[in-house]
Amino acid sequence: DAGVIQSPRHEVTEMGQEVTLRCKPISGHNSLFWYRQTMMRGLELLIYFNNNVPIDDSGMPEDRFSAKMPNASFSTLKIQPSEPRDSAVYFCASSPQVGPKGGYTFGSGTRLTVV
Amino acid sequence: AQKITQTQPGMFVQEKEAVTLDCTYDTSDQSYGLFWYKQPSSGEMIFLIYQGSYDEQNATEGRYSLNFQKARKSANLVISASQLGDSAMYFCAMRDSSYKLIFGSGTRLLVRP
Numbered sequence: 131d132a133g134v135i136q137s138p139r140h141e142v143t144e145m146g147q148e149v150t151l152r153c154k155p156i157s158g159h160n161s162l163f164w165y166r167q168t169m170m171r172g173l174e175l176l177i178y179f180n181n182n183v184p185i186d187d188s189g190m191p192e193d194r195f196s197a198k199m200p201n202a203s204f205s206t207l208k209i210q211p212s213e214p215r216d217s218a219v220y221f222c223a224s225s226p227q228v229g230p231k232g233g234y235t236f237g238s239g240t241r242l243t244v245v
Numbered sequence: 246a247q248k249i250t251q252t253q254p255g256m257f258v259q260e261k262e263a264v265t266l267d268c269t270y271d272t273s274d275q276s277y278g279l280f281w282y283k284q285p286s287s288g289e290m291i292f293l294i295y296q297g298s299y300d301e302q303n304a305t306e307g308r309y310s311l312n313f314q315k316a317r318k319s320a321n322l323v324i325s326a327s328q329l330g331d332s333a334m335y336f337c338a339m340r341d342s343s344y345k346l347i348f349g350s351g352t353r354l355l356v357r358p
Contacts, residue, residue, distance in 0.1 A: 161344055173336065173348040186345060221290065225344065234280070234346055236290035 132156075136222050136237035143244055148210040151240045154203055155224030163234070164197055164207050165221040173221075179205065212244045247272045247341050249349035256354050258327045265312070266322040266352045268337030274298075278340040279320040281311065284351070285333040293335075296320055324354075332356045 135154040143149050155162050163178040177187040182199045199205040209216055223236045248271040258264035281293040296304045296311045304311045312321040324331055337349040
């Protein structure tokens with residue numbers, strides 16, 4: 131079990147550029163979550179998917195953010211155009227959903243810096 | 246709306262002593278789950294312990310125990326015999342009936358030698 135895999139680990143980009151963050155959930159997990167962590171706002175849930183379908187995207191800050199899950203083994207979070215205030219650590223997590231514990235497993239995160 | 250509150254931004258504890266980190270929650274769901282995660286300085290999120298809303302006994306995992314008081318809507322984490330490696334951020338989280346997981350603001354714990 132390789133765990134939740136996020137790429138890249140670090141991303142530095144210039145304001146206005148498009149940024150794509152990637153996540154590979156644990157095989158068999160049917161729920162996937164994207165979080166953003168900043169000092170000011172803590173851990174915010176941006177969007178989550180069940181069985182590849184977006185269930186709740188109310189945490190997505192604005193239209194510049196979009197997320198997709200084209201299949202059970204891959205998800206992307208895209209920011210276009212990026213702004214300095216988007217600088218944060220972005221975590222992806224997955225869960226099997228069934229069972230009481232849910233088993234939420236987090237990836238190592240992507241540290242995004244927008245200059 | 247679901248909400249998790251951690252009122253202690255920072256805590257100190259002497260090595261080998263026990264420490265309690267506070268967490269209160271608000272939900273209208275009858276079925277929910279409560280979690281604690283540890284985030285060391287390296288940044289990864291490490292699952293520590295889970296308590297289901299219908300669990301009658303408090304959860305324990307090694308040196309971690311969860312003091313669950315349902316009527317008061319609190320789910321405090323107790324770490325016994327603190328170790329230097331316990332120094333980290335600790336987050337309380339709640340899973341609601343839709344399986345959405347939301348987090349509190351965290352408590353930074355520093356273990357003194």
